[in-house]
Amino acid sequence: MEKKNMDFYSLEFDKDSEIFARINGLSYKDNCTVPVSDLRYLHVLHFGFDGKSHEGEIICNKYIADDLLDIFQKLYEAKYPIEKIKLVDEYGADDEKSMADNNSSSFNFRFISYTTKISKHGYGLAMDINTLYNPYVKTVDGRLSVEPANATDYVDRTKDFPYKIDDEDLAYKLFIEHGFEWGGAWKNSKDYQHFEVPDSVVKKLYN
Template structure:
């Protein structure tokens, strides 16, 4: 019995000794990563694989996700009106009539831009304007985009069948619309494509008639008081105001008899 126990102890001791030798051999022959290299660690059991150091990879992922999906270098451009564009606007913002029209298709330009909406998402926008201010609009909207200035939407007013009230009520930024000044027979500067309305719901047209305050669009009453504090308000401290003034535009918010806080226009030579 004692002899059997002795042999068992010897065998176990030998096995333990061999195991220690094997572990030492593997440790001596392990290849460490060279300096500057990263070691690949398998996190497949957690549903992902990472390379160390993790901090660098996390930063890279955030940078990639925050980049706009649009290419600003190619998304800002202006062209003449194509036949497709003419078809889109004729009978809506551009009259389909035999009567003389004060501006031709050739005097108008299509402007394509990018802008940030109210959810800080990049959106495409399009405007039709007078050729004389096309470059101004490109420069202004490019800078607004670079500063992530919020504009809810920039659609051709034809999406609203050229109904200015509907477009404003939906807070749509737009430019060309061949129409008269409300309540008058003369053409609006929008008819010549040299005026633009920015975030009109929050920057309404306000005037007083017979002691009554009139606001357009009609759903913008709460934004008529410019002493109140609310978002998307255009005033003299606003970047949008400053850029348009720098480019030679006039602001409707500076008018005397009425106030058009959404409105910027540039004087151009008009046909007689």
């Protein structure tokens, strides 16, 4: 076990563990190409929208485990509000349900929407924050696609509303400092909730 303290820590796990039993057949699907040995379970604390301290759980790639622990510890120290940090498996590994409930999460083996390319979430190399208020917006066949579907009120980023991630936001600054890229800076689509490692890292780890 790799620990920083009793509140923020990382655990290795294998296919015989209770942790794997929770994700097997859900976020860790039968066709998952990522070895279990590459994943880590993180325990973090976060301040909810109620202003109280809550426990959070994350499954991510071991490559970003220490980065996430440091980021979430700093967010916690700053009392940065994050409503929920649950494993996507608590939503049946259904990303839409997780995002619609404003859940922040990392690993879920899947493909990028409308493509056959493995999402960086599929490698556990991305993290989404306060997903309802920071949707994924893309034009598909001439029509606007908003994920989650109940986030249409937050598509217009010129509006002022709470929990909005922009380049002045603390989460943005911390993720960028740790070498992540922000989906809100993409040209052809906008994923305001999303932070991921560069493509070069994925190619290096999973050639």
